[in-house]
Amino acid sequence: MTSHLVLETSAADAPRQSFWSHIANEIALAIGQGVYSPGERLPSEHTLAESFGVNRHTIRRSIAALCQRGLLRSEQGSGTYVEDFAVDLAIGKRTRHRENLAQAGLRGGLQVLMAERVRANADQARALKVATRGALLHLQILGEGGGQPLHVSDRYFPLPRFEGLEDVVRETGSITAAFAAHGVNDYVRHESRISARIPSAETAALLRQPVTRPVLLVTKVNTDLDDQPIEFAETWFAGDRVTLTVNHDDA
Structure with missing residues (x-):
């Protein structure tokens, strides 16, 4: 276990x-x-x-x-x-990819690799407080910074609330902008779970690293300010390029 x-x-x-x-x-x-x-x-x-x-x-x-x-x-x-390549990314109550990169003096964004409609499994349904087999938008996203792949993620959003969200992410490279376009102007991270894993061959290839090198897996749930879950995500971070700092101080 x-x-x-x-x-x-x-x-x-x-x-x-x-x-x-x-x-x-x-x-x-x-x-x-x-x-x-x-x-x-x-x-x-x-x-x-x-x-x-x-x-x-x-x-x-x-x-x-x-x-x-x-x-x-x-x-x-x-x-x-x-170190040869090191980016310190914060995990806090309000974690934003672009803000993280800006604080490190880097440019980057999010790239949608795949978008599909799926049915929620038990874990996704529990995290998003939807019915099992309920409709979700699934995005596979690559996060880049400084010309390097930093993380790849599978992200799930309840439908129909976030119908078309992938189009805004493709256009802006930002989940925050996509949420804003769907009426969510602020959101917070409810929980993060961090563990070390050996990546799949696909994940390792996307991160441009050997399959034998461990990655950091972060599972998170984001909620709107009414405490309604809006995103469940599993993100694999390149262990040799990223340091994760947990920040409990942001408001």
């Missing part, structure tokens, strides 16, 4: 962002914007400390956090280096 880490993404009271986490985010943004290229060595701790006006202990903690997130790697006696 596969175990899952259940992450409730409802907003919670949290302390003000610390100096080290703020600096870590600034460095992550610089990496996304290409200030530090893949494989490039970062300036020394002393140089970074002077640049940010903090002590070296604070910089050391920031770097350690970015290493844990997979954006940097430290080599003893050599220095700290940017």
Whole structure:
């Protein structure tokens, strides 16, 4: 039986962002914007400390956090280096693909690979609060950023509420824009489940990675502001290109 880490993404009271986490985010943004290229060595701790006006202990903690997130790697006696390709994507109450990429200094969007009408299975029906065998719109979507495939997803939307949603996604490359065109101007993520999996041959090919390399599978449910489920999705993230940071602080 596969175990899952259940992450409730409802907003919670949290302390003000610390100096080290703020600096870590600034460095992550610089990496996304290409200030530090893949494989490039970062300036020394002393140089970074002077640049940010903090002590070296604070910089050391920031770097350690970015290493844990997979954006940097430290080599003893050599220095700290940017990983070959690393994008830090947030999973929060209001997670948007384009906003995630913009914060990392990248451009990208969503591409519809396939659209079809299907009947809800038991899991989909439970998540979307529809009848089993109820009508759903199924989209297979590829998410890109910086010219690289970052994730591929199977997304399900209740019909007839979201009839024609695929046309807006094709035109705009945005689920958010498609929801807005269907009267949903804001929505939130109710739940995320994250697990590591070996991808299928099709998923591995779409992500341009070997089938033997694990991916991160995120299963999510989005709801409108009336707490009505509007999307159930399973998304496979390229494990060597993406770090997922769970953000409990967004409102």
